[in-house]
Amino acid sequence: MTIPITIVAGYLGAGKTTLINQALDRALQNPGSSDHLAVLVNDFGSINIDEALIREQHPDSQVVGLANGCVCCTIADDFSRTLATLPELGIQHVLLEASGVALPDKLRRQCLLPGFHPSETFVLVDMQNHQSHLGDKYVGRLAASQVEQAGQLVLSKAPATPVSTLNLPDRPTWLAEDPALIEALLKPAPEALPVPQTAKEATTDLAVLVTPLTAQVTEAQIRTALSELPAYVQRVKGFARTPKGCVCVHRVGQQVTVSPSSPQEGGLVLFCPTEFRPALTRHLDHVIQELRAPSC
Numbered sequence: 001m002t003i004p005i006t007i008v009a010g011y012l013g014a015g016k017t018t019l020i021n022q023a024l025d026r027a028l029q030n031p032g033s034s035d036h037l038a039v040l041v042n043d044f045g046s047i048n049i050d051e052a053l054i055r056e057q058h059p060d061s062q063v064v065g066l067a068n069g070c071v072c073c074t075i076a077d078d079f080s081r082t083l084a085t086l087p088e089l090g091i092q093h094v095l096l097e098a099s100g101v102a103l104p105d106k107l108r109r110q111c112l113l114p115g116f117h118p119s120e121t122f123v124l125v126d127m128q129n130h131q132s133h134l135g136d137k138y139v140g141r142l143a144a145s146q147v148e149q150a151g152q153l154v155l156s157k158a159p160a161t162p163v164s165t166l167n168l169p170d171r172p173t174w175l176a177e178d179p180a181l182i183e184a185l186l187k188p189a190p191e192a193l194p195v196p197q198t199a200k201e202a203t204t205d206l207a208v209l210v211t212p213l214t215a216q217v218t219e220a221q222i223r224t225a226l227s228e229l230p231a232y233v234q235r236v237k238g239f240a241r242t243p244k245g246c247v248c249v250h251r252v253g254q255q256v257t258v259s260p261s262s263p264q265e266g267g268l269v270l271f272c273p274t275e276f277r278p279a280l281t282r283h284l285d286h287v288i289q290e291l292r293a294p295s296c
Contacts, residue, residue: 009104215266
């Protein structure tokens with residue numbers, strides 16, 4: 001019998017980590033069931049923010065981070081080596097949180113490894129930002145391909161945009177808040193679902209910048225710094241130390257959120273089209289220089 005891998009994919013900031021945490025919450029309600037579940041978290045940066053957020057809420061769960069690249073591209077070998085360690089731990093089901101730039105078809109092909117099989121692929125669609133992503137010349141093709149390659153769709157941040165206006169493909173579709181979605185996520189297919197013989201390509205030209213935050217800052221400072229970032233910045237996530245404790249910070253589209261967090265190493269991960277990387281680097285140097293200052 002092979003171990004199923006359920007994929008949770010979707011563009012940057014769509015809500016994948018939130019959904020994974022909800023699934024772990026449900027698994028922990030059934031004594032012993034979470035012991036056989038492993039979560040692999042793939043982040044496209046040297047700071048695996050999503051892994052930290054899951055570990056924070058579920059410190060006793062089997063959570064493994066895969067940072068510094070995408071499973072379906074640059075760190076496929078790391079993925080294979082990590083999976084090989086799971087059977088001896090008694091793992092019977094793997095939840096894979098894909099990076100925000102991963103393509104489902106390529107991920108399914110990576111899951112065709114000895115002892116494993118690709119189960120269902122859930123792709124999240126951020127209803128507040130999906131339409132603007134589709135119209136973006138840098139990431140539009142990627143966002144469209146992720147949705148087209150979904151096994152099932154999960155609509156997050158509804159009902160800001162009517163579903164009918166998004167022109168989504170005909171797939172089983174859930175609202176992220178639907179309790180039955182979590183049950184579906186935790187019930188993998190016993191055998192491999194169909195996998196395309198060739199993985200469809202969709203070039204993405206995104207750069208990743210990592211900005212350490214070693215100095216203590218106020219919540220107002222971090223909100224201002226994130227709000228002042230140019231519109232071409234696709235996504236920001238990270239941690240900052242404030243006088244009131246550590247906070248987790250996010251920017252998705254133009255929306256900035258700051259929430260309390262357990263102590264973490266300060267730092268931001270920013271995503272932008274590659275051609276804007278020099279401009280964003282200069283912007284960071286001038287606008288949020290105080291956030292990058294060394295600690296005393």
